[in-house]
Amino acid sequence: DSGVTQTPKHLITxxxxxxxxRCSPRSGDLSVYWYQQSLDQGLQFLIQYYNGExxxxxxxxERFSAQQFPDLHSELNLSSLExxxxxxxxxxxxxxxxxxxxxxFGEGSWLTVV
Amino acid sequence: xxSVTQLGSHVSVSEGALVLxxxxxxxxxxxxxxxYVQYPNQGLQLLLKYTSAATLVKGINGFEAEFKKSETSxxxxxxxxxxxxxxxxxxxxxxxxxxxxxxxxxxTRLTINP
Numbered sequence: 001d002s003g004v005t006q007t008p009k010h011l012i013t014x015x016x017x018x019x020x021x022r023c024s025p026r027s028g029d030l031s032v033y034w035y036q037q038s039l040d041q042g043l044q045f046l047i048q049y050y051n052g053e054x055x056x057x058x059x060x061x062e063r064f065s066a067q068q069f070p071d072l073h074s075e076l077n078l079s080s081l082e083x084x085x086x087x088x089x090x091x092x093x094x095x096x097x098x099x100x101x102x103x104x105f106g107e108g109s110w111l112t113v114v
Numbered sequence: 115x116x117s118v119t120q121l122g123s124h125v126s127v128s129e130g131a132l133v134l135x136x137x138x139x140x141x142x143x144x145x146x147x148x149x150y151v152q153y154p155n156q157g158l159q160l161l162l163k164y165t166s167a168a169t170l171v172k173g174i175n176g177f178e179a180e181f182k183k184s185e186t187s188x189x190x191x192x193x194x195x196x197x198x199x200x201x202x203x204x205x206x207x208x209x210x211x212x213x214x215x216x217x218x219x220x221x222t223r224l225t226i227n228p
Contacts, residue, residue: 002157033216043204043218056215090157099146099208100165103216105158 003027004106006091012112018079021109023091025072031055031094032074033103034066038087049074050097081113116141116207120219128227133177133192135222137205140186147188148206148216149179158204164188175199200226 003026013019025032034046036059045058049068060066063081068074078085088108094101121136139145146165150158162173169181179190188205202223206216 002159004157035216042220045215045217048215058215092158102160102163104160105150107155107157 002104002106004091004093004104006089006106006109008109009107010110010112012114013081015081015083015113017081017113018077019081019111021076021078021089021091021111023074023076023093023106025074025091025093026104029093029095029104030072031097031101031103032068032072033092033094034060034074034076035090035092035105036087037090037108041087043090046076048097055097078111083113086111086113116145116209116217118205118207118217118219120203120205120222122222123220124223124225126225126227127195129197130194133190133195133199133224135190135203135205135224137179137188137190137219138186139188139205139207141207141209143209146208147179147181148208149173149177149188149190150204150206150218152202152204152221154201161190161203195224195226197226197228200224 005024007022030051033048036044046060048056066076090108092103092105094103117140119138148163149161162171164181172178202221205219
């Protein structure tokens with residue numbers, strides 16, 4: 001158990017819909033990351049937040065957005081869903097922002113778009 | 115830009131044999147390097163990391179990796195494979211400075227034959 005909690009674990013929804021994935025980081029961690037894992041794209045970095053502020057952006061679509069709340073939990077919002085958005089979405093956390101920090105991953109949220 | 119190439123999407127070894135998973139990186143600045151393992155239906159777990167200290171890094175479950183700057187490599191090894199080592203292994207690179215954004219390789223699926 002990494003200490004990173006993600007909900008829901010599984011989600012099936014229709015094209016065009018909107019979903020929200022939730023993440024609680026490890027106790028004491030200020031950084032939260034979101035990654036997408038799919039068969040064709042592999043593991044892709046989406047976005048990073050540190051103590052409520054966006055710190056880095058990766059290959060995140062405009063239809064996707066995220067935020068980190070004052071209690072440090074984070075949400076990833078996916079809208080106008082397409083079949084290609086079906087993937088495993090990981091949340092991860094670390095203490096700080098430096099490259100030396102260990103990043104701990106949650107077990108992921110499986111999203112299936114039908 | 116940073117990138118990681120994992121040679122071999124699938125490696126199969128016999129139980130008790132040497133495990134060698136190859137990883138080459140590309141980075142314009144000195145990198146930090148990581149190996150993560152993903153067991154079926156689970157999140158990513160850190161095996162080991164190189165953060166510019168010793169070039170030979172020991173990790174969990176008997177794995178180790180050696181950073182070779184001249185070869186831009188960070189291969190993962192284990193002297194004797196166990197059935198429980200069957201999993202997907204990911205090499206990742208991160209810049210020392212700036213926002214920590216792990217860039218992952220495509221992964222290597224390790225199969226252990228009895």
